[in-house]
Each structure stands twice: as C-alpha cells, then as structure tokens.
Amino acid sequence: xxxxxxxxxxxxxxxxxxxxxxxxxxxxxxxxxxxxxxxxxxxxxxxxxxxxxxxxxxxxxxxxxxxxxxxxxxxxxxxxxxxxxxxxxxxxxxxxxxxxxxxxxxxxxxxxxxxxxxxxxxxxxxxxxxxxxxxxxxxxxxxxxxxxxxxxxxxxxxxxxxxxxxxxxxxxxxxxxxxxxxxxxxxxxxxxxxxxxxxxxxxxxxxxxxxxxxxxxxxxxxxxxxxxxxxxxxxxxxxxxxxxxxxxxxxxxxxxxxxxxxxxxxxxxxxxxxxxxxxxxxxxxxxxxxxxxxxxxxxxxxxxxxxxxxxxxxxxxxxxxxxxxxxxxxxxxxxxxxxxxxxxxxxxxxxxxxxxxxxxxxxxxxx
Amino acid sequence: xxxxxxxxxxxxxxxxxxxxxxxxxxxxxxxxxxxxxxxxxxxxxxxxxxxxxxxxxxxxxxxxxxxxxxxxxxxxxxxxxxxxxxxxxxxxxxxxxxxxxxxxxxxxxxxxxxxxxxxxxxxxxxxxxxxxxxxxxxxxxxxxxxxxxxxxxxxxxxxxxxxxxxxxxxxxxxxxxxxxxxxxxxxxxxxxxxxxxxxxxxxxxxxxxxxxxxxxxxxxxxxxxxxxxxxxxxxxxxxxxxxxxxxxxxxxxxxxxxxxxxxxxxxxxxxxxxxxxxxxxxxxxxxxxxxxxxxxxxx
Numbered sequence: 001x002x003x004x005x006x007x008x009x010x011x012x013x014x015x016x017x018x019x020x021x022x023x024x025x026x027x028x029x030x031x032x033x034x035x036x037x038x039x040x041x042x043x044x045x046x047x048x049x050x051x052x053x054x055x056x057x058x059x060x061x062x063x064x065x066x067x068x069x070x071x072x073x074x075x076x077x078x079x080x081x082x083x084x085x086x087x088x089x090x091x092x093x094x095x096x097x098x099x100x101x102x103x104x105x106x107x108x109x110x111x112x113x114x115x116x117x118x119x120x121x122x123x124x125x126x127x128x129x130x131x132x133x134x135x136x137x138x139x140x141x142x143x144x145x146x147x148x149x150x151x152x153x154x155x156x157x158x159x160x161x162x163x164x165x166x167x168x169x170x171x172x173x174x175x176x177x178x179x180x181x182x183x184x185x186x187x188x189x190x191x192x193x194x195x196x197x198x199x200x201x202x203x204x205x206x207x208x209x210x211x212x213x214x215x216x217x218x219x220x221x222x223x224x225x226x227x228x229x230x231x232x233x234x235x236x237x238x239x240x241x242x243x244x245x246x247x248x249x250x251x252x253x254x255x256x257x258x259x260x261x262x263x264x265x266x267x268x269x270x271x272x273x274x275x276x277x278x279x280x281x282x283x284x285x286x287x288x289x290x291x292x293x294x295x296x297x298x299x300x301x302x303x304x305x306x307x308x309x310x311x312x313x314x315x316x317x318x319x320x321x322x323x324x325x326x327x328x329x330x331x332x333x334x335x336x337x338x339x340x341x342x343x344x345x346x347x348x349x350x351x352x353x354x355x356x357x358x359x360x361x362x363x364x365x366x367x
Numbered sequence: 368x369x370x371x372x373x374x375x376x377x378x379x380x381x382x383x384x385x386x387x388x389x390x391x392x393x394x395x396x397x398x399x400x401x402x403x404x405x406x407x408x409x410x411x412x413x414x415x416x417x418x419x420x421x422x423x424x425x426x427x428x429x430x431x432x433x434x435x436x437x438x439x440x441x442x443x444x445x446x447x448x449x450x451x452x453x454x455x456x457x458x459x460x461x462x463x464x465x466x467x468x469x470x471x472x473x474x475x476x477x478x479x480x481x482x483x484x485x486x487x488x489x490x491x492x493x494x495x496x497x498x499x500x501x502x503x504x505x506x507x508x509x510x511x512x513x514x515x516x517x518x519x520x521x522x523x524x525x526x527x528x529x530x531x532x533x534x535x536x537x538x539x540x541x542x543x544x545x546x547x548x549x550x551x552x553x554x555x556x557x558x559x560x561x562x563x564x565x566x567x568x569x570x571x572x573x574x575x576x577x578x579x580x581x582x583x584x585x586x587x588x589x590x591x592x593x594x595x596x597x598x599x600x601x602x603x604x605x606x607x608x609x610x611x612x613x614x615x616x617x618x619x620x621x622x623x624x625x626x627x628x629x630x631x632x633x634x635x636x637x638x639x640x641x642x643x644x645x646x647x648x649x650x651x652x653x654x655x656x657x658x659x660x661x662x663x664x665x666x
Contacts, residue, residue, distance in 0.1 A: 078563060
C-alpha cells in the first residue's frame with residue numbers, strides 16, 4: 001500500500017513530440033484513480049511511466065514517498081494488468097500467477113497459499129491447471145488480475161483491461177474489479193478511454209487531453225461541475241449538447257441567453273451575477289440530455305419551455321432519446337418512454353436552466 | 368403466381384451457383400492432386416533409385432542386364448561393408464560431432480543475438496539486424512579462399528575443428544534472422560509483464576521467450592543442422608586426410624577411386640548419411656507445427 005505522486009512529469013519522444021506535458025497528480029493510499037481520455041491523450045504513457053516501462057523525460061514519480069525515476073519496474077513493487085492479458089502461454093494458470101513469486105524466491109507453501117487465495121477471490125480455482133489458450137477472454141483477464149493480486153504490491157496498474165471483452169462481460173468484469181478493490185484495498189491506477197468505466201470504478205477520475213490533465217475530481221464533481229468544455233463533453237453519455245450563445249440583458253435586471261440565434265431563455269436568478277461579466281461575449285451554452293425532457297404543465301422555477309422539431313427518435317426502454325437540430329447543431333433530449341413523439345413532429349420540451357452550463361467559446365473554460 | 372415464379376427462379380439460380388461452386392471445387396481438387404502427384408514422383412524417384420541400387424551387388428550393377436529399377440538378388444553387403452569399414456565410422460562420427468557442436472554454438476549465438484536485436488532496442492540495432500541478414504547473402508564460394516587463410520593462420524587446416532569454427536558463420540546469420548522474426552511476433556506486453564513480475568532480461572529469455580518461440584528455435588535448429596550436415600565446399604577445401612573427413616567428402620573421396628565408382632556402396636552410404644536428417648525432421652516437425660503461442664494475448 002502506498003501513495004503515488006507525479007510531479008511535473010513529461011514524456012518526450014524522439015523528434016520532440018510531447019505525449020505528456022508536465023502533469024501533476026497525487027494519488028492517496030488505497031485510492032482508486034482512473035485516467036480517462038481519448039486515444040493519444042497520454043494516459044497510457046503516464047501509466048507506463050509509473051510502471052517504469054517508459055523512461056521519464058522530465059519531472060519525478062514517487063511511490064510510497066520515494067522517487068522511482070531510475071528504479072527498474074521489478075523494484076517498484078507494482079503489478080500491472082494489460083489490455084491483452086499478457087499471460088505466459090506455455091504456463092498453466094497456477095504457474096502464471098506464481099511466476100512473480102517464484103522469481104522473488106517465495107517458499108512453495110507461501111506461493112500456493114497466495115495463489116489459492118487469489119483464485120478464491122477471483123473464482124478461478126477450478127482453472128488453475130489449465131493453459132491460457134483453454135480459457136475464455138473473461139477468464140484470461142481474471143488470471144491476469146490474479147497474477148497482480150498474488151504479489152500483494154504497493155500499487156495496481158490497469159491498462160485498459162476490459163477493452164478486449166464483449167459488452168456484457170465488460171460490465172460483469174467492471175463489477176469484479178470494483179469488488180476486488182473493496183477486498184484488497186490496494187492503491188490502483190486504472191487507464192481507460194471509456195468514461196462509463198471511469199465513472200463507475202473511480203474514487204477520483206483524472207480526465208486527460210492532449211498530454212495535460214483537464215480536471216481531477218470525483219465522478220459526481222466531473223459530471224455536475226466540469227471545469228472545461230472538453231470534460232463536459234467527454235463525461236456523460238449521451239454527451240452534453242453544445243450550442244453557441246450570447247448573454248443579453250433581460251427584464252428587471254435579469255439576464256437572457258440567446259441560444260444559436262434561435263431561442264431566448266431566461267437565466268436563473270441565482271446565476272445572474274456569475275454570468276453578468278460575460279455579457280456580449282462569444283459563449284457556448286451547454287446542457288445535458290437529461291436536463292432537456294418532456295414538457296410539464298407544473299413547471300418548477302428555472303424550467304423553461306422549448307419547442308423543437310423532432311429529427312430522430314431512439315427508444316431505449318426505460319427512456320427515449322430524441323434528436324433535434326437547432327440552427328444546424330444537433331441536440332439530444334432524454335424523455336420519458338411514454339412520451340409520444342415521431343419524426344417531423346414539433347415536441348414541447350422543458351429545459352432545466354438550473355443545470356445549464358456556460359463556457360467561454362475561445363478557452364472552453366466553464367464559467 | 369409471380370411471387371412463386373420469382374422464388375423458383377431464385378432457387379434455380381442458387382442451385383446453379385452451388386453447382387458451379389461444386390464444379391470449381393472439384394477442378395481445384397483434381398488440379399492439386401495432379402500437381403502433387405507430379406511433385407511426389409519427381410522427388411521420390413531419386414531416393415527410390417538410391418534404395419534399389421544400394422541393395423544390388425557390384426556384380427549386378429556392372430552386369431547392366433535387365434531393368435535398372437529392379438533388384439534381382441537383393442543383398443545388404445554394401446551396408447555391411449560400410450558399417451564395418453573404420454573410415455566410414457570416422458566420417459560418421461566426425462559429421463555428428465561437427466553438426467552437434469555447430470547447432471549448439473549457432474543456436475546459443477543466434478538466440479542471444481536475436482533477443483537483443485529484437486527486444487533491447489539499443490542504438491543501431493535495426494542496422495545491425497539488416498547487416499546480419501546481408502552477411503547471409505554472401506555466397507560461401509566467395510568466402511572459402513579468404514577463410515582458408517584465416518583457418519591456416521590459426522593452424523586448423525585439415526582439422527575437423529575448422530568446420531566447427533566455420534559452419535556457425537553460415538548458420539548464425541540466417542538463424543538469427545529467423546529468430547528475430549519469431550521474437551518480434553511475441554507481444555511486447557509479455558516481456559513487460561515479466562519485467563514487472565521481477566524477471567531479468569536473461570530470465571525473460573530463458574523462461575518466456577525460448578519456450579514461447581520453440582517452433583522458431585526448432586526451425587532454426589533444423590536449418591543449422593542442414594547446413595552442418597550437408598555442407599560440401601568447406602570440408603572439401605580444408606580437409607584432406609581420412610581421419611579428419613566428414614561424410615559428404617569422405618563418401619566421394621573413399622568410394623570413388625579414380626574412375627571407379629562403387630555405386631552400390633555410394634548409394635548405401637548416401638542412405639545411411641540421410642538417416643539422421645530424416646529422423647530429426649520427422650521427430651521435430653510435430654513440435655514445429657504445434658502452435659505454442661495460442662492464448663498468450665487476445666488473438
């Protein structure tokens with residue numbers, strides 16, 4: 001068990017390309033942190049630098065308070081689970097899990113005790129004698145996790161471990177990983193490009209983009225209070241709706257938001273002071289699909305009516321996603337499944353302005 | 368009605384397609400059988416003729432009566448002669464020794480070289496791997512005169528040890544090249560996992576790479592074996608006394624005396640000399656074909 005700290009770490013490849021541009025990150029003991037971001041954002045590189053598989057071009061990495069920049073991977077006391085499992089094909093499941101312990105000269109009894117314990121936690125005890133080729137994808141990934149668990153390392157590193165599994169198995173294994181962390185409580189750094197995985201697993205999520213950290217926070221913080229347009233768009237599924245807008249003066253000292261030069265909506269009184277400095281500037285209006293729902297007669301404060309022409313309807317069972325166009329920008333709304341709607345129909349919606357987001361068009365900063 | 372017509376038309380077309388597919392498959396099958404039969408005949412006639420001749424007595428061969436493809440009085444006298452002939456035993460033992468040592472040295476060198484070239488990614492490793500292969504492209508016939516000087520300067524002319532020294536120069540480049548290919552096909556994550564598990568580079572090589580790349584190692588071993596067992600030019604150039612000769616030159620220098628060809632004994636010697644390759648190929652092919660890497664990563 002240990003905390004992990006990254007201090008201004010940089011990864012520069014030959015030719016001057018920077019994959020990681022000086023990030024700072026502190027991960028507490030026993031914390032489950034997920035690095036999430038699109039392909040090429042530097043999340044895997046960061047993880048590999050923590051593992052010692054990539055050299056660090058600048059900055060410092062500390063594990064358990066010690067600088068490990070020049071410590072080889074085997075002396076960092078970490079365990080890693082790879083995207084494509086990386087099981088040793090010629091060894092049985094038992095030997096795969098025991099390999100690291102054998103190299104570290106553990107006694108046979110201790111190796112057996114640890115492997116059996118990990119196999120019990122992961123429910124793979126009946127598979128111990130099999131070779132990896134005789135296992136399904138999910139089983140292989142469990143063995144890969146088992147190999148990490150038996151070592152009882154200071155830190156677990158997961159590099160997109162569920163990307164190769166089918167959708168159903170992925171959900172199942174996600175729960176397994178969470179359960180394992182609740183049992184084993186080792187500091188964990190987990191890399192994924194799937195924001196749902198990030199949200200469901202993490203104590204804290206680190207959103208990365210183009211080699212920098214956009215925001216660090218709990219899943220709820222990121223969801224409700226994104227710091228940038230990138231985070232707002234990346235976290236949440238379906239993604240947040242974005243439209244260009246302008247802030248205008250309203251009646252009685254209030255403010256209005258003129259969205260896409262099509263509709264005008266009043267800004268809730270509680271936000272007026274916050275948004276006033278941005279009056280007349282180029283801004284972006286953001287609203288999640290779940291805050292755009294079917295029209296209710298008994299409106300709450302901040303609920304505003306919007307009428308839009310339906311483009312596509314996607315019934316999902318427990319909800320229906322309805323897509324519209326507003327001045328060329330696609331908009332998605334999440335309505336109750338019993339709401340009647342069909343293409344070309346004008347649908348009355350409620351926009352919950354209490355949950356609107358306003359961003360600077362240039363910097364993407366949420367204000 | 369029209370729907371019925373359409374349906375039946377469609378099913379006829381489908382049946383027609385199926386028939387034409389069936390016909391194509393049949394043609395392909397016959398084509399391959401004919402090609403394989405021609406191939407088999409071309410390649411099996413010489414060994415058959417060797418067997419037939421080796422079973423004939425010298426008298427029967429020189430009589431040249433009847434079909435040369437048929438043995439009238441089969442005899443094992445040629446084999447018996449060779450097995451009890453001390454020189455032949457010496458050639459055989461020399462060949463075995465040279466081959467075993469060549470294979471061992473070549474494999475140790477090429478496995479280590481291939482591992483470092485394919486995995487350790489040091490400065491110039493790419494260039495060096497290409498260079499290794501290029502040396503294989505230089506024909507041995509160009510090298511044997513300069514090599515003669517080298518072998519002479521270290522006092523190994525007419526010594527079977529000169530072959531132990533020289534054969535690896537033929538086998539190592541190609542074996543290294545094969546092994547680089549095999550090692551490169553092993554997912555990088557496998558050595559990274561081992562590195563994190565606590566393995567040193569040498570342990571990664573011995574405990575992960577060698578077992579996983581066994582088909583490649585066997586392929587390279589077969590190659591090195593073939594080079595050492597069948598090489599003719601170097602032993603012909605560097606060895607001249609019977610006690611140092613290997614099979615390839617021993618057979619021709621001992622069983623061809625002037626213009627007298629002892630065909631029965633030559634053929635029997637060829638068969639005896641072919642035994643080790645046949646046994647080794649038959650035994651190792653099973654390993655060679657078996658895919659050992661299945662299940663390492665998502666396939």
